[in-house]
Amino acid sequence: MDFSIILRTVGSLALISGVLSVIISVAEKVLNNYGTCELDINEGQKKLSVQGGSSLLSTLAGEKIFIPSACGGKATCGLCKVQVLEGAGPLLPTEEPYISEQERADHVRLSCQIKVKGNMRLMIPEELFNIREFNCTLESITDMTYDIKRLRMKLPAGETINFKAGQFMQFYTKPYGKVKEEVFRAYSISSKASEHDYLELLIRLVPGGICTTYVHTALKEGDQVRLSGPYGDFYLRGDCEELIMIAGGSGLAPIRSLVYDVIEKGLPHKMRFFFGANTVRDLYYMEEFAQIEQEYPQFKFIPCVARPEPEDNWTGDTGFVTVALQNQVDTGEGKEAYLCGSPGMLDACIKILKEKGFTDQTIFYDKF
Amino acid sequence: MPQISPFIIFFASIITSNMILSNFLGMCSYLSVSSEYKTATGLGMAVTLVLVMTTVINWVVYKFVILPLEIEYLQYIIFIMVIAALVQILEMGMDRYMPDLHAKLGIFLPLITVNCAILGVTLFMVIRSYGFSQSLMFSLGSGLGWWLAINMLAAIREKLKNAKLPPGISGPALSFIITGIMAMAFIGFSGIFTIQ
Numbered sequence: 338m339d340f341s342i343i344l345r346t347v348g349s350l351a352l353i354s355g356v357l358s359v360i361i362s363v364a365e366k367v368l369n370n371y372g373t374c375e376l377d378i379n380e381g382q383k384k385l386s387v388q389g390g391s392s393l394l395s396t397l398a399g400e401k402i403f404i405p406s407a408c409g410g411k412a413t414c415g416l417c418k419v420q421v422l423e424g425a426g427p428l429l430p431t432e433e434p435y436i437s438e439q440e441r442a443d444h445v446r447l448s449c450q451i452k453v454k455g456n457m458r459l460m461i462p463e464e465l466f467n468i469r470e471f472n473c474t475l476e477s478i479t480d481m482t483y484d485i486k487r488l489r490m491k492l493p494a495g496e497t498i499n500f501k502a503g504q505f506m507q508f509y510t511k512p513y514g515k516v517k518e519e520v521f522r523a524y525s526i527s528s529k530a531s532e533h534d535y536l537e538l539l540i541r542l543v544p545g546g547i548c549t550t551y552v553h554t555a556l557k558e559g560d561q562v563r564l565s566g567p568y569g570d571f572y573l574r575g576d577c578e579e580l581i582m583i584a585g586g587s588g589l590a591p592i593r594s595l596v597y598d599v600i601e602k603g604l605p606h607k608m609r610f611f612f613g614a615n616t617v618r619d620l621y622y623m624e625e626f627a628q629i630e631q632e633y634p635q636f637k638f639i640p641c642v643a644r645p646e647p648e649d650n651w652t653g654d655t656g657f658v659t660v661a662l663q664n665q666v667d668t669g670e671g672k673e674a675y676l677c678g679s680p681g682m683l684d685a686c687i688k689i690l691k692e693k694g695f696t697d698q699t700i701f702y703d704k705f
Numbered sequence: 706m707p708q709i710s711p712f713i714i715f716f717a718s719i720i721t722s723n724m725i726l727s728n729f730l731g732m733c734s735y736l737s738v739s740s741e742y743k744t745a746t747g748l749g750m751a752v753t754l755v756l757v758m759t760t761v762i763n764w765v766v767y768k769f770v771i772l773p774l775e776i777e778y779l780q781y782i783i784f785i786m787v788i789a790a791l792v793q794i795l796e797m798g799m800d801r802y803m804p805d806l807h808a809k810l811g812i813f814l815p816l817i818t819v820n821c822a823i824l825g826v827t828l829f830m831v832i833r834s835y836g837f838s839q840s841l842m843f844s845l846g847s848g849l850g851w852w853l854a855i856n857m858l859a860a861i862r863e864k865l866k867n868a869k870l871p872p873g874i875s876g877p878a879l880s881f882i883i884t885g886i887m888a889m890a891f892i893g894f895s896g897i898f899t900i901q
Contacts, residue, residue, distance in 0.1 A: 349776050353783055357790040368797040427808040430744065452800065 339390055379466065389455065393419065393493055394446040402461065402614045403468060410449035419448040421684040424457035470565045473536065478558055481621040484542040485587050486553060487527070488660040489535060490562055497533040497680075500526060500567035502598035503591040503675070505703070506536065509563040510548050513555040522548040524676065525703060526567065531599040536564065541587040547624035556685035560670075571677070571703040573598060578671040580606050583658060583686050585678035589622060591703060592677060596626075600633055613658030613682060617649040639665070659685050669694030709900055711842035714835075717900040718846030724822045725854040726888040731822030735855050736880050740815070744860035748817075749852030751810040753845070755795065755817045756826055757789045760844030763827045764837060784827050792818045822851055833900075858883060 350434050371389025376396075378385065387396050394410055397403075408414035415435030425446050428436065432447045473490035481487050492498060505525045512518060528537035543549045556562070573580075573595055580599070584592045592610060600604055614620045619642075626638040641658045645651035654661045659682075666672075674690050676683050683704050690700055724730045731752070738748045763784050771780055796814045799807040817823060826847045830840045861883055870879065 345774065345776065346779060349770075349774050350779060350782065354786060357786055361790055364794045364797055368794070368801045426804045429808050430747075430812055454801075454804070581843065619832055 343488075357530060371454045374453050376400075376453070377456070377458045378461055379459075383466070387453060389453045391453060393421070393425075393446075393451050393453055393457070393459075395449075396453045397448065397461075397698055401469060402466060404448050404461075404465060406449060408449075412447055412450050417448045418445050419445045420444055420458065420460035421448075421451065422458040424455050425451045426454070457556070464568070467567060468565065469494060469498075470563065471498065471536075471562055473562050475556060475558055475560045475562050476535075476553075478556060481539065483617055484553075485621060486540055486542075488538045488540060488552065488556075488562075489528075490537070490564070492534045492536065498536065498567065499533065500592040501572035502526075502530040503572040503703070504565035504569045505571075505591070506538065506564045507568065508540075508548065508552075509565070510551040511555075513551055516551070520547050520599075521565075523568070525569075525571075525588075525591035525594070527593045529601065530594060531597075531601050537590075539587040539590040548653065569703070571701055573675075573676070574673055574701065575599075575604060575606060576671045576681040577699070578605075578607060579673075580608045581662075581666060581672055581674040581675065581690075582608060582610040583613070583662065583676045583678070584610070585658065585682045586619065588679075588703070589679035590677070591624065592675065595675060596629065596636060600629070600636070605635070607635050607637075609639060611642070611658050612640045613662055613678070614640065615643050617645055617651055648687055658682065659689055662689050666690075666693055668695070669699060671697065674702075675699045676700070678704075680704050689693065708836075709839065711838045713898050714839055714900055715842040715846040717898045718843050719850040719853065719896050720891060720894045721851040721898055722847075722900055723854055723891055724847045725851055725884070726891045728822075728825060730825040731851055732819045734813075734820055735851075735858065735884075736877060738816070739855050739859040739880070740862055742856065742859045742863055745855045746852075747809050748813045749848075749855050750853050751817055752820060752822065753848030754810075755788075755792060755814070756823055756844045756848035756851070757841070758795065759791055759823055760830060760840055761837075762791060763787055764830060764835075764840045767831060780831065781824075784824060788823055788827075789818050811857050816880065819841065822847065822875075829884040854884075854888060 369390045373386050376385040376387055383668040387399050387400065391412060392405055394406060404419060406414065406417040408416075410417075412431040412435070418435075418440070422444055422445060425444070428441065428446070429450050432450050435447060436445055461690045471492050474494055475488060476491050477487075477489045478675040479487045479489070503525070505519045507523050508521055509521045510516070524540060526536055527539045528535055531587045540549055540552045542553045571591060580595075582592045582595065589612060596608060596610065599608060610626065612620070614628075620640055623640065629636050630638045639654060639661055641654040641661045642651050643654060643655075643657050645655055669690065672695065674695055676686055683702055687700055687702070718724070719729065725732065725735055729828060735749060739745050766787055767780065771777060771783060776783075792814050796807070796811065799814075800811065826844050830843060835843055858880065862880065865879065874882070
């Protein structure tokens with residue numbers, strides 16, 4: 338076989354593909370270069386300077402704003418919806434199946450399909466905008482009761498968190514002992530919403546629980562912990578005169594944050610906090626809440642112990658929290674109820690509250 | 706081969722040598738994107754545009770690269786590479802300078818890369834030794850003919866949406882039958898002009 342044919346074949350193919358790839362790269366550089374684009378998010382709340390040319394979804398991800406997306410940008414899940422007020426161009430055929438008439442009128446677009454080609458004005462829900470990952474340092478781990486620990490974590494230097502009192506974080510464990518995989522669980526934030534560089538969680542040991550066992554046995558002060566958030570729609574609505582708060586065990590966490598939120602913002606709401614515990618051993622934060630009660634007449638703290646021992650000299654309410662609720666709350670009028678605790682307790686309380694005239698619109702709860 | 710007038714080639718490639726109805730090329734997008742008249746129009750437009758551009762460029766490549774280097778046996782590979790590269794660049798350029806048009810045609814462009822009508826026209830051009838103007842008119846005519854055929858099928862399919870059809874025949878089966886009838890109807894024109 339003639340050697341020159343092979344040479345010519347390989348040579349000309351290489352030449353032609355080389356020329357074509359050079360043309361494509363040059364075209365990409367010239368045509369796909371949209372320079373620096375300004376993204377204005379939520380009416381000037383945040384302004385980003387980004388490199389144009391990629392999809393809005395990946396551009397935002399590059400700026401650590403995570404829009405939920407399941408399909409990874411193929412326009413098949415329709416989750417990555419974002420309101421684009423300006424700069425998105427016409428609706429694409431690939432978007433049409435996922436955008437309703439109403440959404441079309443609201444300028445809702447699929448962020449994976451539209452490309453950043455110039456300055457854009459977007460609206461991103463506050464929650465999404467806020468969800469981030471934090472690699473915190475565990476500053477202290479304190480026993481609150483025999484089975485509840487308080488974790489106080491410092492955010493990385495320079496980072497801050499904005500959350501609504503009552504929201505929760507996801508806590509990621511590291512592999513330990515026999516558990517080889519990372520797991521994550523949700524825990525309500527118990528620290529004040531005004532504290533932007535620290536997070537506190539209250540974690541009760543659940544026998545056999547992977548995450549709580551990790552927290553109670555493996556975690557040490559100074560460890561790095563990974564959190565993401567804030568998530569959730571359990572936060573103050575405040576469209577009323579009085580707030581009835583009910584918690585059991587570590588359900589105290591979001592309520593503590595809520596109480597401080599109302600006080601620090603100087604809101605006029607009266608508050609009654611029913612805290613249910615099985616025994617006196619299960620009570621914690623007692624001094625702190627007694628202190629708040631003294632300083633702020635708008636706040637009443639009502640701890641209820643179901644089974645106090647005679648030697649405890651318990652002088653407060655005795656019996657389940659439902660009993661106190663039944664006796665001390667007269668009507669649901671002008672009140673909102675905020676509940677956090679075990680499903681059993683919550684269901685019993687919600688039943689009583691509904692009998693007293695509370696509705697689904699005035700009862701807010703976090704079940705765990 | 707005698708020189709045929711480019712205008713004869715133009716009309717023949719629309720009607721008597723229609724890419725779909727007489728050569729059965731570019732069938733897959735023809736069948737899958739013909740359920741709505743509007744999208745069919747978009748695809749037809751995109752195919753016509755890409756056909757003209759690729760055929761012209763492939764003619765230049767054939768004349769000035771493949772023939773001088775005597776690498777005719779590589780023409781398939783080279784033509785496909787040129788088509789793919791061109792569609793890429795076309796998409797980027799359209800996105801940049803004609804965003805409205807890109808919004809309409811953008812999703813069809815990647816589909817067209819693998820549309821066999823595109824390669825078919827280039828290969829016919831080589832087999833029939835067309836000159837530049839003949840190739841230009843041939844590609845334009847073939848594109849318009851493809852567009853005409855997909856629009857006709859889409860129009861019929863839209864009408865059929867309201868028709869009561871036996872379940873066994875609806876869907877792709879009916880599309881094939883309609884295409885067959887359309888092809889037979891187009892044979893009726895064959896006496897007017899012939900190019901092959």
